[in-house]
Amino acid sequence: MCNDYAELKPSERLLLGPGPSNADPRVLRAMAAPLVGHLDPEFLQIMNDNMSLLRYVFQTKNELTMAMSGTGSAGMETVFVNLVEPGDKVVVCVNGVFGQRMVDVAQRAGAEVTVVNAPWGQIIEAAEVKKAVESVKPKLVAIVHAETSTGILQPLEEISAICKEADCLLVVDCVTSLGGVEVKIDEWGIDAAYSGTQKCLSCPPGLAPVTFNEKARAVINKRKNKVQSWYLDLTMIQNYWGQERFYHHTAPISMGYALRECLRVIYEEGLEARFARHKLNAEALKAGLKAMGFKLYAQEGRQLPSLTTAWIPEGVEDASTRKFLLNKYNIEIGGGLGEGKGKVWRFGLMGHNSTEKNVLTLLTALEAAFVYQGKTVEPGAGIAAALEVYKNK
């Protein structure tokens, strides 16, 4: 009935956009291991390892720390459908696409949402959150730690103190920060958080790490209404990941292998070394981009080490340049999202991909793309500036 289906031969892309990033080759190999059942003692041990290793990267002691069987957006939905009941008041901070998505997800869960807006590419100011919390008296405040659409790294400690004082929960989106930059769940007083596997964890997309402290867990277990999603209902799922081992749904076995392997890689490197590596490579990339004439998009001093955003320079066309990089250099970079569409590029240096070689490769290919687009460039300026950063590290 159909055409023939040829052998699978994906190109060897260098994924330097907003994610997915390239998985560590060890992680890809782990997925080729033979399947065991979802209630096999060996798989239960893998789940235990994953919980323990996720606690390590989340820097938390939270018992309810595990991976949901969906991508990062399923993690977002998990947090809202479990913590929110119809009519609950929720404050959501919005300075990019993923804040906007939280508003939508929270409303679908029945929340009465108040939005704290900030300009895209800027952080959310704690004073604004304080105002909203005082006037709304919400059940929870939700905020994005690493806004993938803009490249902003949001400070959280002051906002956490505001939530503590008002006795409301603090929910944080760590999709693009976890494993690439400090995420201190316990020290910062974050009550619930979620992430995805395909960014700084260097694992394929497909699982959503989540963590809930005892306060958040108590809110879930004292709900008046059933969680509206059966698939994401933590009142049941906690009993599959917990001692009871009650069957809920068939876990994605191979992705569980992959998660364990990527977390082992992180554990071997150590968080401190990993964060330093992300920071250094981001500094080199930014120096190189500036030397090539780019203006950075995200607020100075609040830029994500895992994702650098920059205005597309005048005289350079968005789509054709990204196509050139993809087709000629096998490099994927990200276009802008929402307000940044057509105007901004997003360069990811995440996990396994945050290396000097990738910084230099990207800058070299960008220079070639500029030449191809007929833009005047100072040959080697970007590379020289990046190398200078490495020399002075």
Add this chain to the structure above:
Amino acid sequence: MCNDYAELKPSERLLLGPGPSNADPRVLRAMAAPLVGHLDPEFLQIMNDNMSLLRYVFQTKNELTMAMSGTGSAGMETVFVNLVEPGDKVVVCVNGVFGQRMVDVAQRAGAEVTVVNAPWGQIIEAAEVKKAVESVKPKLVAIVHAETSTGILQPLEEISAICKEADCLLVVDCVTSLGGVEVKIDEWGIDAAYSGTQKCLSCPPGLAPVTFNEKARAVINKRKNKVQSWYLDLTMIQNYWGQERFYHHTAPISMGYALRECLRVIYEEGLEARFARHKLNAEALKAGLKAMGFKLYAQEGRQLPSLTTAWIPEGVEDASTRKFLLNKYNIEIGGGLGEGKGKVWRFGLMGHNSTEKNVLTLLTALEAAFVYQGKTVEPGAGIAAALEVYKNK
């Protein structure tokens, strides 16, 4: 902070329970291919291939045929949250765990559910559905095609005719049937269906194939309320899988590779040959089990070719025998679920695992387990009966 995390070395299990089944080795290898982005032209082509190949196994022309980014239960939830609006009347047929789960999922989506019950291990009688449909006048009727908890294969054509006459939608759970036994979406007049990858498709768990005809799709696109799940909202997701290619969430890339490869394997074998293979091996297994003194659990003439269920014989203990098979033979079989817990075993011969070698291996290991449990057996009786089936095929 934690113990050391050793190299991943899962045992080479033979998964002869209710799923997951062993993935085809080609499928495991496909997952080790390097990642591309979720909007890469190469991945969009893979999505197109997957849609086209899923239409082949679902035997449908439905445009909206694709894979949701979750396991089979996410497929179930997709159907209900998209087709049901609060207050809608729904008839759900229940003769096992997965019918029960549909009731729960439908109610969480706001449905007013009327249940048509049948004894576990028996089919749902069309006359009972007719009565319910005539009295309730529901928006949709939901039924399980292959009840994984009991091993029943449900006939659907008569029930479909009842739904057509009453102008209500027919929704079918094909988790354990798709790829192992006929699923004729178009010919049988099924409006929406879902499945999982980890049964007869011989792919790891993690994706949920779904299909909706134009009638069901029109219901979705004319909704008065937003779909309560953002993650499973087909009004948006259809625009990522469709021509528009709007970004919704980051697709699980490696699982997309795996799905394509398992579907290619099925396409190469051909549905007719595949179904005949499943039928023959199930017949041999049943003959062998009977010769060993087992009594089958599911209704005669309505037994699934992908999953055989039998009462655990007297003098044989459930848990210790399954443990013996797992630890000594690396074979996983399934215990009973719900009403069958501790009383029933479930033997899966799904996709790649439906082979003569596996039938004989299982019967041999069961005989050894019986001896180990001190049960008198007629040596070789099961094997002889199975071989007789193959000889006469």
